Amino acid sequence: MSSATIAPAASVAAATETPAKRPYLGAHALCDALIREGVDVIFGYPGGAVIPLYDVLPSYEPQLRHILVRHEQWAGHAAEGYARATGKVGVCLATSGPGATNFVTAIADAMLDSTPLVAITGQVGLPMIGKDAFQEVDIIGVTLPITKHSFQIERVEDVPRVVAEAFHLARSGRPGPVLIDLPKTTIIAPTTPSKGHTVEMPGYRPTMNGNGGQIKAAAKLIARAQKPVVMAGHGISISGAGAELRALAEKADLPVAFTLHGLGTLPDSHPNAIGFMGMHGHAHVNRAIDECDLLITVGARFDDRATGRVDMFAPNATVIHIDIDPAEIGKNIRVDVPVVGDAKRVLARLVEEVKPADRAEWRGRIESWRIAPPTPNFSADEPGISPFKVIAALRAATSGEAIFTSDVGQHQMWAAQWGSYEAPNRWISSGGAGTMGFGLPAAMGAQVGCPDTEVWAICGDGGVQMSSAELSTIATERIPVKLAIFNNGFLGMVRQWQQLFHGGNYAHTPIGAPDFVKLADAYGIPGLRAERPEEVWAVINQARAIDGPVVVEFRINPEENVYPMVAPGAANSQMIEADPAAAE
Amino acid sequence: MTAVTNAPGGTSERTLSVLVDDQPGVLNRVSSLLRRRRFNVDSLNVGASEQPGMSRMTIALRGDPAETEQAVKQLYKLLEVRKVVDLSNERLISRELALIKVSATDETRAQIREIAELFNARIADVAPRSLVVEAVGSVARVDSLLDMLRPYGIKEIARTGRVAVARGVGGEG
Numbered sequence: 001m002s003s004a005t006i007a008p009a010a011s012v013a014a015a016t017e018t019p020a021k022r023p024y025l026g027a028h029a030l031c032d033a034l035i036r037e038g039v040d041v042i043f044g045y046p047g048g049a050v051i052p053l054y055d056v057l058p059s060y061e062p063q064l065r066h067i068l069v070r071h072e073q074w075a076g077h078a079a080e081g082y083a084r085a086t087g088k089v090g091v092c093l094a095t096s097g098p099g100a101t102n103f104v105t106a107i108a109d110a111m112l113d114s115t116p117l118v119a120i121t122g123q124v125g126l127p128m129i130g131k132d133a134f135q136e137v138d139i140i141g142v143t144l145p146i147t148k149h150s151f152q153i154e155r156v157e158d159v160p161r162v163v164a165e166a167f168h169l170a171r172s173g174r175p176g177p178v179l180i181d182l183p184k185t186t187i188i189a190p191t192t193p194s195k196g197h198t199v200e201m202p203g204y205r206p207t208m209n210g211n212g213g214q215i216k217a218a219a220k221l222i223a224r225a226q227k228p229v230v231m232a233g234h235g236i237s238i239s240g241a242g243a244e245l246r247a248l249a250e251k252a253d254l255p256v257a258f259t260l261h262g263l264g265t266l267p268d269s270h271p272n273a274i275g276f277m278g279m280h281g282h283a284h285v286n287r288a289i290d291e292c293d294l295l296i297t298v299g300a301r302f303d304d305r306a307t308g309r310v311d312m313f314a315p316n317a318t319v320i321h322i323d324i325d326p327a328e329i330g331k332n333i334r335v336d337v338p339v340v341g342d343a344k345r346v347l348a349r350l351v352e353e354v355k356p357a358d359r360a361e362w363r364g365r366i367e368s369w370r371i372a373p374p375t376p377n378f379s380a381d382e383p384g385i386s387p388f389k390v391i392a393a394l395r396a397a398t399s400g401e402a403i404f405t406s407d408v409g410q411h412q413m414w415a416a417q418w419g420s421y422e423a424p425n426r427w428i429s430s431g432g433a434g435t436m437g438f439g440l441p442a443a444m445g446a447q448v449g450c451p452d453t454e455v456w457a458i459c460g461d462g463g464v465q466m467s468s469a470e471l472s473t474i475a476t477e478r479i480p481v482k483l484a485i486f487n488n489g490f491l492g493m494v495r496q497w498q499q500l501f502h503g504g505n506y507a508h509t510p511i512g513a514p515d516f517v518k519l520a521d522a523y524g525i526p527g528l529r530a531e532r533p534e535e536v537w538a539v540i541n542q543a544r545a546i547d548g549p550v551v552v553e554f555r556i557n558p559e560e561n562v563y564p565m566v567a568p569g570a571a572n573s574q575m576i577e578a579d580p581a582a583a584e
Numbered sequence: 585m586t587a588v589t590n591a592p593g594g595t596s597e598r599t600l601s602v603l604v605d606d607q608p609g610v611l612n613r614v615s616s617l618l619r620r621r622r623f624n625v626d627s628l629n630v631g632a633s634e635q636p637g638m639s640r641m642t643i644a645l646r647g648d649p650a651e652t653e654q655a656v657k658q659l660y661k662l663l664e665v666r667k668v669v670d671l672s673n674e675r676l677i678s679r680e681l682a683l684i685k686v687s688a689t690d691e692t693r694a695q696i697r698e699i700a701e702l703f704n705a706r707i708a709d710v711a712p713r714s715l716v717v718e719a720v721g722s723v724a725r726v727d728s729l730l731d732m733l734r735p736y737g738i739k740e741i742a743r744t745g746r747v748a749v750a751r752g753v754g755g756e757g
């Protein structure tokens with residue numbers, strides 16, 4: 001049988017030669033191109049198609065660190081966490097077939113949350129493609145609708161160009177995931193080192209500067225508005241427009257509401273910051289939007305979890321929509337003044353155009369609706385541990401300096417409501433996809449990207465069991481993540497919907513769990529537990545004193561609900577503000 | 585606030601002319617996008633364009649102007665898509681080609697020929713028990729031809745879907 005495989009003789013020879021004499025291969029070209037893009041870490045997992053790439057990876061350490069995860073999906077989310085915390089492109093690497101398909105959820109997650117990600121997958125050799133070869137999956141086809149773009153590199157000389165283009169695409173315009181599929185034949189093909197590649201993509205030119213006339217029109221609307229509200233989204237942190245947002249809010253005295261990913265784009269303590277909007281947003285914020293006569297949406301896409309029933313969202317408002325993606329304009333709602341451009345540049349010009357204003361009265365009105373936030377004070381008299389107080393305590397303990405990542409569920413919404421974020425990129429959560437299991441690997445990636453920042457993963461007992469295998473990575477690589485598990489014994493968010501909308505039929509939502517302290521111990525990580533309110537502070541302080549990873553379990557009230565809540569299909573103005581049962 | 589919703593079944597006919605890089609996978613990307621966003625496509629046609637290295641797609645779809653605008657914007661997000669022209673409001677020439685294999689006997693052959701002539705269609709093939717009619721025209725015209733031929737027994741139809749260009753304007757070379 002004559003098949004196209006690597007001649008074993010060549011690899012044996014390579015192993016005995018001095019490193020300097022080893023041939024320069026596609027694998028080297030890839031690593032060098034990654035380094036040119038400023039990559040310092042890859043989250044990955046090896047396998048057949050990429051063994052020759054793993055063969056060269058160690059020679060690039062420590063400049064290019066490889067972190068071996070325990071499952072490719074978590075490599076993807078770790079790369080996302082890294083990207084969201086640092087603003088750089090996250091990189092993950094997997095083998096072909098099952099390795100590649102394990103990336104799918106993370107790629108979809110990055111697509112929905114506009115996270116810059118380059119996912120590299122091995123592929124069977126070119127002559128084998130289309131033959132249903134061992135571990136052959138058409139990953140380009142599988143990920144077509146969930147990538148910003150994708151490449152399969154057939155010719156080794158294209159490696160430098162494709163890597164340069166992939167990174168440019170991932171990080172520029174509206175960021176997103178880019179997939180590079182690397183056939184084994186490309187990885188092992190000899191080539192010559194490249195000096196780099198300038199990116200020329202005539203089919204890709206994001207609009208950066210907003211139209212001047214539109215910006216003037218927006219400024220006019222702001223001057224005329226009696227009750228304007230800014231809806232601040234992810235685009236602000238992506239473009240680094242925090243300072244511009246602040247200048248705009250201060251000059252025109254605008255109240256600023258935040259989408260899930262907009263949290264922290266203006267410090268929560270700023271007098272113009274009103275808070276979190278949407279399905280579990282603060283009542284006063286949703287009410288302000290309900291009453292506003294002008295909505296200035298920046299870098300947000302009117303997601304249904306943010307708007308509730310769209311035709312009843314901001315019913316009295318004229319809408320200005322600033323976004324870098326022209327396809328977002330008019331996708332979900334009709335816009336009066338669209339501005340396509342980069343949030344930072346558009347806001348900078350809008351700040352120049354707007355007239356100074358004093359809207360103390362309008363802001364005062366909104367503030368008068370605000371309810372007192374939970375205090376981080378616990379007493380032995382309380383029946384159990386209140387989860388939002390734990391969030392308040394974590395927030396107080398870390399003085400707002402820490403990065404909080406979250407998993408998906410009730411704990412996520414409590415962390416969004418009460419985390420009081422003071423800066424962008426300190427709140428990293430899976431928004432668009434709502435991917436359970438995200439919290440722990442995202443924290444791992446954020447911690448690797450920001451080694452000097454305290455990083456807490458806020459997880460539920462359900463979601464953490466999806467990705468807890470990464471405790472092994474965290475232990476091996478000594479990544480000092482602090483994992484807080486909010487254990488309510490339930491898939492809490494689903495249980496809440498069952499309670500409110502399905503007559504309390506808790507079908508398959510009570511969930512068992514291991515002893516998390518013992519689990520941590522099995523990984524060689526210290527584990528702590530608070531079962532009573534009066535123990536909360538002690539374990540938080542103990543956890544923070546530990547120099548390294550730690551697992552902290554909070555046994556929270558099992559049937560605590562997240563309020564306010566907008567029922568699915570309802571308008572944001574029709575919030576359920578408190579526990580209907582408790583109110584009786 | 586006015587919601588913009590996908591209303592499948594919007595009946596107004598739209599035609600997009602899309603210039604794309606002639607690269608592997610382009611058709612896949614375009615069709616995947618149209619499916620995923622539930623655009624209501626009648627036909628999609630690809631062929632060489634006047635520019636080397638680029639193909640032209642003609643996408644015939646149904647929808648209201650807002651949906652069509654979304655389709656245009658979404659198409660522009662694909663790297664390989666260089667230019668999208670919404671021909672819906674232009675004066676345009678649109679044609680499709682149809683090859684229709686019709687059962688024919690000694691009695692009916694002449695009648696079928698006559699119908700074909702009325703539609704300026706050609707007879708592309710003659711066999712003892714069938715004829716192949718080759719018709720070029722607007723989609724509506726091809727539809728009427730088919731209606732006329734149906735009683736004779738249609739064995740096979742291959743239609744290209746419409747291709748379109750805007751009419752020339754005065755002074756254009």
Ligand SMILES: Cc1ncc(C[n+]2csc(CCOP(=O)(O)OP(=O)(O)O)c2C)c(N)n1
Binds near residue numbers: 407461490
């Ligand atoms: C991968 C995945 N599967 C299912 C869901 C649906 N889901 C959303 S929240 C939730 C419950 C989460 O439970 P837990 O992690 O314990 O968090 P809690 O809501 O109790 O705080 C589920 C099952 C999801 N978001 N992601």
Ligand SMILES: [Mg+2]
Binds near residue numbers: 488490
């Ligand atoms: Mg739970």
